[in-house]
Amino acid sequence: MDSQYDVVIVGGGAAGIAAARTLSGSGRSTILLEAGSRLGGRAQSVPHQGVALDLGCGWLHSADRNAWTTVAEASGVAIDRRMPAWGQQFRNLGFSPHDQRAARTAFEHWLERMEDAPPSSDRASDSLLPECAWNGHIAAMTGFISGVTPDRISVADCLAYENAATDCNWRLPGGYGALIAMSMPADVAHHVSTPVESVLLEANGVRLTTSAGDITARAVILTVSTAVLAGNTIALPDALEPWRAAAAQLPLGRNEKLFLAIDGPAPFEAETQVLGKPGEASSASCYIRPLGWPVIECFFGGEGARRAEAEGKDAAFADAIDDLVALFGTDARRSLRPIIASAWSANPRIGGAYSCALPGHAAARETLARPFDDRIFFGGEATNPVDFSTAHGAHDSGVRAAREVAAALRA
Known part of the structure; x- marks a missing residue:
């Protein structure tokens, strides 16, 4: 050198x-x-049995104006342009249609309050309604989006991202x-x-x-x-x-992923999604058989990622499996096997x-x-x-x- x-x-x-x-x-x-x-x-893409598991960023957010989309196209890299299954609880397991609508409405109204009457504190949690039953759900969403709970989010920062982002989210099968x-x-x-x-x-x-x-x-x-x-x-x-x-x-907020293998017959359909605990701030978002692969991607944000880090990798895998078994039934347990987990917060260079x-x-x-x-x-x-x-x-x-x-x- x-x-x-x-x-x-x-x-x-x-x-x-x-x-x-x-x-x-x-x-x-x-x-x-x-x-x-x-x-x-x-x-970071990790190869696993012929597929690429993204431990870090995995979606081309705002893909219609994302520079990496252009790089991929120029390089001949395949792009999957299907829309994600986010916000659609598979078969309404543990999350009734009524509750899904209520949770979605609570989140949307929270954003509207920040936009229309931002609190002088600039603290996003000050726009929550104390009596709202879905504040835990909102905290889970902010954990996925920002890695923190609403009390640590600037309203101006939150809205800047929200107003700039598009609803176009694509994937790269190669990672x-x-x-x-x-x-x-x-x-x-x-x-x-x-x-x-x-x-x-x-x-x-x-x-x-x-x-x-x-x-x-x-x-x-x-x-x-x-x-x-x-x-x-x-x-x-x-x-x-x-x-x-x-x-x-x-x-930096906290966000971690862990991947579970699906071995043999299992009640998991491709390109579906569930929230493990829809009303709780620590809920994981589980994306099932992404791109048809025999894996489940469990994404923890904010409080969920903090707990996963504090409890350790083995406990985080066990919690994720327990959540899926609670939704899909006890027979699902025998088909789930830990593969790999991220540890971004523990990396001293990140x-x-x-x-x-x-x-x-x-x-x-x-x-x-x-x-x-x-x-x-x-x-x-x-x-x-x-x-x-x-x-x-x-x-x-x-x-x-x-x-x-x-x-x-x-x-």
């Missing part, structure tokens, strides 16, 4: 790879450094994580298992200390998570304290799922996205003003940061 570059990109997730793609062919010497052993960041990792341009050097330990300001640029030695650069793009920026994993210059403070106001602005701090995204002294630039989903918490939001932030670097180096 050389010791001098025009640009160093720190982080090999969707934002870092998008930045590398943008700088590819520019004539600027560029290197990407990834602390983990693989590219992709919070996008979202696989697409992102394979999109790393061949003409940009990259190194995995190379954590950056510190970033230092020098007279003519920036010095990075890494496990493989020091590197100097005219500019650096930081695409690491807000948990890393706000924490002590990378030593940053004192001048970046406002950026670290902004990152602390955009903490620290959670995706960012959610604390009440009163939606503007921190703009602060975090600002360059420092035309030498240090910031990308990552948390810096996107409306598409945060998504891989396409991360992509677009990486493109924006790379263009800022290119303009600064031309000056």
Whole structure:
């Protein structure tokens, strides 16, 4: 690895790879450094018996305007354009049609209250009706969407995402994580298992200390998570304290996935979905036989993910199986077998799922996205003003940061 570059990109997730793609062919010497052993960041496809299980992002959200859709099409990667089964409890198991309508209405009215009469606190939970029987359901939904319960969500942040998102959600049978990792341009050097330990300001640029030695650069793009920026994993210059403070106001929520194998005859139909405990904040969303595969994807958010982390992987698998057995009957148990589970919050180089602005701090995204002294630039989903918490939001932030670097180096 050389010791001098025009640009160093720190982080090999969707934002870092998008930045590398943008700088590819520019004539600027560029290197990407990834602390983990693989590219992709919070996008990770794990092969299992001929299929790709996405432990991180798995849906092309707002697919009709998602940059990764364009990348997939240009690369000849297959896209499944069927609509998801979300919000449709299979055979109304444990969730009557009446209750489903009531829960959906409660969630929609909560969003309307935030839009029409946002609380002065900017705290989403202050728009809940105390007497509403479906507040636990709303908390489960915010856990899936934002990784946190409503008391930790900025109303302005929540509405910014809600108003920008489309209802178009597609999938990549070959894996979202696989697409992102394979999109790393061949003409940009990259190194995995190379954590950056510190970033230092020098007279003519920036010095990075890494496990493989020091590197100097005219500019650096930081695409690491807000948990890393706000924490002590990378030593940053004192001048970046406002950026670290902004990152602390955009903490990562908790979201985890676990996959169960379906062995032999079972009462599970392809492309169906159930909520394990529809009225509880800790409910898992179980997507059954996605794309016809013999698996169930159990998605935990917010309180559910916190409990799964606290109890441990084995207990989380057992809870998910118990929920499915309660809905489908005792015979279902013999057909369910644990495969794999994510552990995003436990990963010290990531620290959670995706960012959610604390009440009163939606503007921190703009602060975090600002360059420092035309030498240090910031990308990552948390810096996107409306598409945060998504891989396409991360992509677009990486493109924006790379263009800022290119303009600064031309000056």
